[in-house]
Amino acid sequence: MTFEALQQQRECILLECISGSRAYNLQLPTSDTDIKGIFILPQPELYGMTYTPQVANQSNDEVYFEIKRFLELLEKNNPNILELLNTSTDNQLFRHPLMNLVKPADFLSRLCLDTFAGYANTQMKKAKGLNKKINQSYPETRKDVLEFCYVVAGGRSVSLKDWLRENKLQQEDCGLAAIDHFRDVYALYHTSQFGAGVAFKGVFSGADANEVQLSAVPKGQDPLAIMQFNKDGYTVYCKDFAAYWEWVALRNEARYEHNRELGNDYDSKHMMHTFRLLTMAEEIALYKEVRVHRADREFLLRIRNGEFSYDTLMEMAAQKLDHMKQLYAVSDLPEHPDPALAEALLISIREEYYVPKKQ
Known part of the structure; x- marks a missing residue:
């Protein structure tokens, strides 16, 4: 079918x-x-x-x-x-x-406490997710591996990009060798330390690389610097970058512009549905029926129209959750x-x- x-x-x-x-x-x-x-x-x-x-x-x-x-x-x-x-x-x-x-x-039971509250919590998370995304922004071009590499110089860590610039070096002429027992720490060499015929792969292969790369380094030379690659930080950044631009691509532009015009830093429609779900759960405990057609339209549309701050709504939602738990604690609905x-x-x-x- x-x-x-x-x-x-x-x-x-x-x-x-x-x-x-x-x-x-x-x-x-x-x-x-x-x-x-x-x-x-x-x-x-x-x-x-x-x-x-x-x-x-x-x-x-x-x-x-x-x-x-x-x-x-x-x-x-x-x-x-x-x-x-x-x-x-x-x-x-x-x-x-x-x-x-x-x-x-x-079919109504005490399970409704968890299911409706669970759905409401999902709506709050979505609203919070928009809250986070509205207040963050990423350029269209992703940072590369080099932005997350640092060298030890003068007893402190220095951005590898700055260090290369100060020393008039190109990353393409550098070679990395792993250091035993030091996670994501490498010995960094430069072709200028060696005679003719020695070439290295560079610190990374290009803008799309997700890792640094190692080179075959001739023995007999001390490294020019010790470099650390903040791989965990780069992984988190890439994940957030991808999530942000996926959100931009998929977001409902009318809703996004609506929230921007209201000055909201959260998705007001998700918050409206949070309160709809919580109130419906209360009604199930009180009246043993699911009231789909909302008599509280005016209040819910006030939330939709951004009349409450994000913090105020979160406080109100917490109070409703507590009230729900009290109602279900004394309800005679079956367990399931x-x-x-x-x-x-x-x-x-x-x-x-x-x-x-x-x-």
């Missing part, structure tokens, strides 16, 4: 809903329309050698879960799946009668859903779908 094949076999769809901001009542004029749904594999595919747990379109804003995968995630109290099951009727584009067998209240129920439902739904009862 593929997304395209499912669209050609729409009789396999059991539930199809508008999801995301429009389901949450948090849409803006520029909001996209996301779709989530549930499907059941055609019987020949179910009996075949492969199983398709979910399908999605190329942009991943239309996602459908196979009924078995849906029930597996529902049993784990996955927030996205609980939201899908509890989507309000005005946002349900299609609902097969078999979905009436799945009662939302049968009954796995036998999910299995029984799966069997019933497949039997009813594949072998309809004769009238």
